[in-house]
Amino acid sequence: xxxxxxxxxxxxxxxxxxxxxxxxxxxxxxxxxxxxxxxxxxxxxxxxxxxxxxxxxxxxxxxxxxxxxxxxxxxxxxxxxxxxxxxxxxxxxxxxxxxxxxxxxxxxxxxxxxxxxxxxxxxxxxxxxxxxxxxxxxxxxxxxxxxxxxxxxxxxxxxxxxxxxxxxxxxxxxxxxxxxxxxxxxxxxxxxxxxxxxxxxxxxxxxxxxxxxxxxxxxxxxxxxxxxxxxxxxxxxxxxxxxxxxxxxxxxxxxxxxxxxxxxxxxxxxxxxxxxxxxxxxxxxxxxxxxxxxxxxxxxxxxxxxxxxxxxxxxxxxxxxx
Amino acid sequence: xxxxxxxxxxxxxxxxxxxxxxxxxxxxxxxxxxxxxxxxxxxxxxxxxxxxxxxxxxxxxxxxxxxxxxxxxxxxxxxxxxxxxxxxxxxxxxxxxxxxxxxxxxxxxxxxxxxxxxxxxxxxxxxxxxxxxxxxxxxxxxxxxxxxxxxxxxxxxxxxxxxxxxxxxxxxxxxxxxxxxxxxxxxxxxxxxxxxxxxxxxxxxxxxxxxxxxxxxxxxxxxxxxxxxxxxxxxxxxxxxxxxxxxxxxxxxxxxxxxxxxxxxx
Numbered sequence: 406x407x408x409x410x411x412x413x414x415x416x417x418x419x420x421x422x423x424x425x426x427x428x429x430x431x432x433x434x435x436x437x438x439x440x441x442x443x444x445x446x447x448x449x450x451x452x453x454x455x456x457x458x459x460x461x462x463x464x465x466x467x468x469x470x471x472x473x474x475x476x477x478x479x480x481x482x483x484x485x486x487x488x489x490x491x492x493x494x495x496x497x498x499x500x501x502x503x504x505x506x507x508x509x510x511x512x513x514x515x516x517x518x519x520x521x522x523x524x525x526x527x528x529x530x531x532x533x534x535x536x537x538x539x540x541x542x543x544x545x546x547x548x549x550x551x552x553x554x555x556x557x558x559x560x561x562x563x564x565x566x567x568x569x570x571x572x573x574x575x576x577x578x579x580x581x582x583x584x585x586x587x588x589x590x591x592x593x594x595x596x597x598x599x600x601x602x603x604x605x606x607x608x609x610x611x612x613x614x615x616x617x618x619x620x621x622x623x624x625x626x627x628x629x630x631x632x633x634x635x636x637x638x639x640x641x642x643x644x645x646x647x648x649x650x651x652x653x654x655x656x657x658x659x660x661x662x663x664x665x666x667x668x669x670x671x672x673x674x675x676x677x678x679x680x681x682x683x684x685x686x687x688x689x690x691x692x693x694x695x696x697x698x699x700x701x702x703x704x705x706x707x708x709x710x711x712x713x714x715x716x717x718x719x720x721x722x723x724x725x726x727x
Numbered sequence: 728x729x730x731x732x733x734x735x736x737x738x739x740x741x742x743x744x745x746x747x748x749x750x751x752x753x754x755x756x757x758x759x760x761x762x763x764x765x766x767x768x769x770x771x772x773x774x775x776x777x778x779x780x781x782x783x784x785x786x787x788x789x790x791x792x793x794x795x796x797x798x799x800x801x802x803x804x805x806x807x808x809x810x811x812x813x814x815x816x817x818x819x820x821x822x823x824x825x826x827x828x829x830x831x832x833x834x835x836x837x838x839x840x841x842x843x844x845x846x847x848x849x850x851x852x853x854x855x856x857x858x859x860x861x862x863x864x865x866x867x868x869x870x871x872x873x874x875x876x877x878x879x880x881x882x883x884x885x886x887x888x889x890x891x892x893x894x895x896x897x898x899x900x901x902x903x904x905x906x907x908x909x910x911x912x913x914x915x916x917x918x919x920x921x922x923x924x925x926x927x928x929x930x931x932x933x934x935x936x937x938x939x940x941x942x943x944x945x946x947x948x949x950x951x952x953x954x955x956x957x958x959x960x961x962x963x964x965x966x967x968x969x970x971x972x973x974x975x976x977x978x979x980x981x982x983x984x985x986x987x988x989x990x991x992x993x
Contacts, residue, residue, distance in 0.1 A: 447916035448887070559779075588778040588943060593987040615917050618946075618989035645991060659921040661950045662991055669928065670950065672921035676886045692918075 443624035461486025495570035501562035512550025632688025649718035740799035777958035830890030888919030
């Protein structure tokens, strides 16, 4: 069975007279049906751009320079992406207020998606919208459907966004930091809802986040990105028990949960690189505690773990640290 | 028993906002902060935690004089601060500084880092001239771990973590005693958050600073704060030493907040 989402050696960037400027460099990942993949990275790591490429929504002048994206075996290209967007892959963004249209009622916006993707019209579409709101546990759905986005709380708006993605019966849901703007208790509800809907529908979910604790609670497998590259790709238990990449290890050690009383937090020196500062070697080299000169060479991909639980690590020094 | 008064003594603080659309023009009010009292002792950190809308940031804004109070008293070193005018108010504003959540919004994009850090020193007529202020600005940037060449650059040239360091240097420039930290690490990347937390803790130790730490991030509270007050709907519903409250939360809302924090089991 092919993966629902298969990204292979994806390269994103722009071209000008000086040549290619690569921002996302050789990213590969796949998600099976019924699986939640966590994509972890800091701002500028390329996690959001990779997902936008899946939908064919890269902002100009950025384009896909190389590699391939398939959804259930069908290639995503500039020609096919508009027809797949919404139907086969849907996205939920961080800030639901900017993704909903402020001048239409919530019900009308869900009904629009229902009309487009399920062919229902008028009253039937509106009834479907109310049902949909009930399904994502919005209280008093009849009244809420007649309200405008600003009348809903942040958590409720995010439920509406998730519902619009579900109404289209997409095969893969791309969730880009959907709980970052929410309170912890509301975040817990949304994570619970995603898990439940995913079990009911069997859809594949890519969950983008910078919060490792959310990954630990929600995801089956994890891809760690940094500086436009995939550093580590493994199942969630291995990631926390035996992180293979020095960056992942440092990230886990710097969590406040891990603080030793009376001691400063372990911290990673320096700043993440901007896309202009990247060379061909490891983008983490200047901050890495085990870096050597050889780290300037293109990154190898080392396979650790077992056949059924593979752990891929992109690091020259993996034998020293893993 | 110590006889020194607390650094900050907040008594029965209330903030009400008028609500729109009362029947027949009847004035209805929304009580954002409802009879809040707490004390912060010198050199310690008190965390105000709660969900959005709980009133925690409103309290911080009132302490800074950025928002008028409806009723209640705020005493700073035993002296009332509400309603201060002129030079007295200016003197207090020097002692009480703030670091906001979003270092992208809180630094004026048209000012260089040197101008940003020197602005407070100019307002408070500290040091004899700009050359001395600039030297002091450079020293401060060094203390928060910024390179010297940062002085003549603009905020947009820096990352979020670096901007937050600039904001901290700016707050420290007027030699404050008390810092209100309103979600100081929420907008930062994970690998940079711990750098800023370490910096805040080191500065507290070196300068004897007192912090009021406003946050919804309970994982960070454990690291930075001594005492914690949990707020809900404008009221403080639970307070105590951080380890007591975290290990034995009494109020159901505190229990719910703590249970909702995603945890990494290792």
